[in-house]
């Protein structure tokens with residue numbers, strides 16, 4: 001079946017008819033005036049609503065993440081939509097921090113106690129549902145591929161050095177696509193399609209927080225994306241720390 005014949009079927013569930021275009025990289029992380037090249041894909045209402053929860057989680061994560069929170073874009077999110085969600089008690093991430101976070105002391109360089117605040121470690125699995133949607137949306141938009149429901153999608157946080165190595169490895173392999181920039185450095189991504197259902201995506205937000213997504217067919221082998229990730233041994237799952 002060709003992509004065009006399937007246009008009206010939701011890219012995310014591959015079952016229900018699409019009734020709208022959905023922003024794969026959430027519109028809410030871009031500060032107005034929003035860029036004109038944001039990526040949208042056909043989506044049904046249930047998938048759109050479900051993804052929205054994870055979109056909000058990512059937005060709030062980028063607002064308070066230790067890696068990104070020095071960026072002007074991140075601050076804009078915190079002072080804008082994230083702050084409003086927290087005020088209305090609608091931020092799932094803020095609730096998680098309050099419920100599961102630990103109180104840490106903030107001290108000056110010479111040891112003076114300045115303040116306390118909540119801190120929480122976010123695991124890759126907390127953001128995995130979001131990236132499952134993103135992998136499906138970007139695969140469709142960039143390659144016209146509809147990922148099957150049981151596609152294996154692995155998400156890793158990647159520290160800066162390995163991320164650079166992954167990007168370099170992708171570029172050197174010759175077949176990589178990108179980098180695609182959305183809203184300057186708000187979101188930058190690159191991809192390497194090994195074959196249908198077998199791809200590696202590198203995505204950064206504010207150039208301060210990086211993720212690698214490996215997509216493979218449940219019946220296929222994981223060898224080639226593993227190769228890329230293993231190129232630098234530091235590209236292990238890395239647990240970020242947010243405060």
Ligand SMILES: [Zn+2]
Pocket residue numbers: 010011012013014015016043044045046047048
């Ligand atoms: Zn759907």
